Amino acid sequence: MILVTGATGNVGRNIVRGLLDAGEKVRAVTRDPETAGLPAEVEVLAGDLNRPEGLGPALEGVERVFLFPVFGALDGFLSAAKAAGVQHVVLLSSSAVEFAEPGWIGQAHLDCEASVAASGIGHTFVRAGLFMRNDLGWAGQIASGVVRGAYGTAAAAPVDERDIAAVAVQSLLAAQDGSIHTLTGPESLSQIARVAIISEVIGRPLRFEELSREVALDHLSAQMPPEAASFLLDQLASWQGVTAEVLPTVEQVTGRPAHTYREWVQHHAAEFLAG
Ligand SMILES: NC(=O)c1ccc[n+]([C@@H]2O[C@H](COP(=O)([O-])OP(=O)(O)OC[C@H]3O[C@@H](n4cnc5c(N)ncnc54)[C@H](OP(=O)(O)O)[C@@H]3O)[C@@H](O)[C@H]2O)c1
Missing domain, CATH: 3.40.50.720 (NAD(P)-binding Rossmann-like Domain)
Known part of the structure; x- marks a missing residue:
């Protein structure tokens, strides 16, 4: 089972589609299941990364997670994920983390990456431009x-956004700990x-x-x-x-x-x- 957070977002919707096309079982958390509009094959649960205490059911039986970078809210989720036995997290990040001066946005993403790295769970960072x-x-x-x-x-x-999602899907399927994909x-x-x-x-x-x-x-x-x-x-x-x-990452990871x-x-x- 793969849990997709941010599944209703621009990138997340394409990840859900890609995982279903790859034959994976997909669960999604959203703050509002009523309006999520996700495909019928997806198990949709209510959840808020700012309220990790309510995420137990969403994490049950989950091996891999696509993690949307809700700034300042990942530590609680990651502790719950570790306790639930999650093996690999693919984090949506930003290429701004690599800038000499990461600025406000880069720092927020660096903090998310640090939380994931500190969680002890295998991980991939997808650093989108x-x-x-x-x-x-x-x-x-x-x-x-x-x-x-x-x-x-x-x-x-x-x-x-379809290419960011395609790289995230490949990262979820390969689950290669410590991999980083910087995309343009x-x-x-x-x-x-x-x-x-x-x-x-x-x-x-x-x-x-x-x-x-x-x-x-x-x-x-x-x-x-x-x-x-x-x-x-x-x-x-x-x-x-x-x-x-211009980086060749999308083609290298997805083969197209x-x-x-x-x-x-x-x-x-x-x-x-x-x-
Ligand atoms: N725009 C850029 O050029 C750029 C470049 C690099 C990186 N990024 C990063 O990419 C991200 C934006 O991606 P996107 O466009 O796919 O996002 P988006 O379309 O804005 O969607 C946001 C998603 O986050 C979920 N979400 C927000 N708060 C949540 C919470 N507290 N608990 C659970 N889920 C929550 C929403 O889910 P629900 O509403 O269903 O709960 C929604 O699915 C940002 O972090 C941004 O920094 C952007």
């Missing part, structure tokens, strides 16, 4: 024909270039308009903690005009190429058009 999925945040601006943001020339190699997408693209690809794929005229850091910080702080927004803008500033590193940005936009075209 920037999600392509973040760009769905632009969907609400598509109809206006202008996407606004700071540091348009900032380049990254964003990764498709297959190409370095500036924000301006990504907006151009969205425009081509959905067939709507679109351009990128530069915002000042102050205005962008205001906008982003409405969607995430201000420390995270500030960290993100620092990253974008440092990525201006560079070519982002990582999805391109164009393929990711095609997959989400309806959401961009509905925005």
